[in-house]
Amino acid sequence: MVDIKGQVLRRRNIQKKPYAMAVMDCGDVILSSNVQYSGLVSRLLGDGREQHVFDTSPSYCNGVSVTADGKMLICTCDGRVVMVNVDGTKMKQIYKGSGNDSARHAVEDAVSNIYISDYLNYAVVKINKDGKFSSKITNTTGGQHLGRPSGLVVDTMNNILCADSYKHCVYIIDQNQQMRELVGRSHGIKHPQWLAVDCENNLWITQGDENVFVVRYLST
Template sequence: MFGSLSSSSLTSDKHGYSMKTTLKSPEAGSSPPVKQLLDEPETVTTIDTGYRSLYSVACLSDQEIWTSGEDSTMKLYSINQGSLLKSIRTRSGFIPWDIAVTKSGDLVYTDYYKDRTVNILKSEKLEELISLQEWEPRNVNSTSSGDLLVIMYSDDRKQTKVVRYSGSTEKQTIQFDDKGKPLYSSDSYNRYITENRNLDICVSENKAKAVVVVNQAGKLRFRYTGHTPAPKNKPFSPRGITTDSQSHILTADNENECVHIIDQDGQFLRYIDCGLSPWGLCTDTNDNLFVAQNRKVKKIKFLK
């Protein structure tokens, strides 16, 4: 299932990366144990979610996973049993664009079709957390510090930015590089976002065919544009993105039916051949990979 191993290789409102508050430094602590990539990844289990198309997965715990797809209902599943534990309908009745689980275990989702909001499920009740004007919230991720990172587009679809929130308070905007050029492409195609262990912010851009990685301050570190040869010899088509305890970045390649594994500096390591067309990704605390494919979630063990 793995492909071959490659040896290859402030503050200004104008530039959109101004910091309104000081971001926390990484918490002190011991480094995680070193884990190696398995020679042959193992599919542990598969869960049929019943969605016509499944777009996003978010780990609540090592036993439970939230899912969302082409339906207004978000579903919580038992990973081991494969059984449906809970269903929550969006406040608007429209399809959620993306979901995430906060550090405290709350489900959040974005709704741009109806009311341009980011919503949160607290104590079994859905509440509006963030409401936007002139911008549309799309994909969302919860960080290790408990902040939310939200990808959003301008009404005219000509601008894209990442905004960091603490609760409903905006803390940081990431939009331009240090030369004033846009970090992200000006289209409304699929994107996903995640935070790496080193606090880098990683965004997959489907139409731009790139993974854009910036550091905690919003400074561009690198762009990953795929690796040749690709399993299906098709152009890089990134969708879901996640990271693991080793600071690997994993991104789903829809057209090549695989997941790319790169290191924290953008060097290609290997492919995981998934079969079918992967979309959303997430990892649990044991470094199991969850892949959204059509209507199913596949749990894959890829580290030893």
């Protein structure tokens, strides 16, 4: 855990190689592991204990997120997105891509639509609140094609932010499904992977070169 200045506040050692994380309203942290053939999802409790929640083996995990009502959206390397209760009981399959790492991350917006970054199919897929396919976003308003969409996050305006690790940029998708580049190479972005937005509307971007960028793009 670090503060806004990058100072380490707390460090925890966990059992498996962590890949992605999400924070629950209660402050517990959900972690996915992408160790090959081991798709473990665990929960770090406030008292420091690590609790096993779900196992996607033999497929390993990609991204994980938490919905407004406390359910988990777990992406697996074989292209699935599953919804899981916090106690680890599987509820339903939300999406099945073409396999081979196609579903990288899934997030829920403010009106219960689910957006999925389909890494291998160069698209962000929208599933409506009834669980039906709604749309596929592949191009910006200027005609630029998505490269490798990775991490997603929803901001306070219900925009979807998408990291594109191949095009070295972060896109913003508004409520009308219009997509444009928010920050990119000219800002020093290189292989962005995962995104988060904090309570002060700072956008946190983790990169493949192990750097973390913090961008203020909305006024509070």
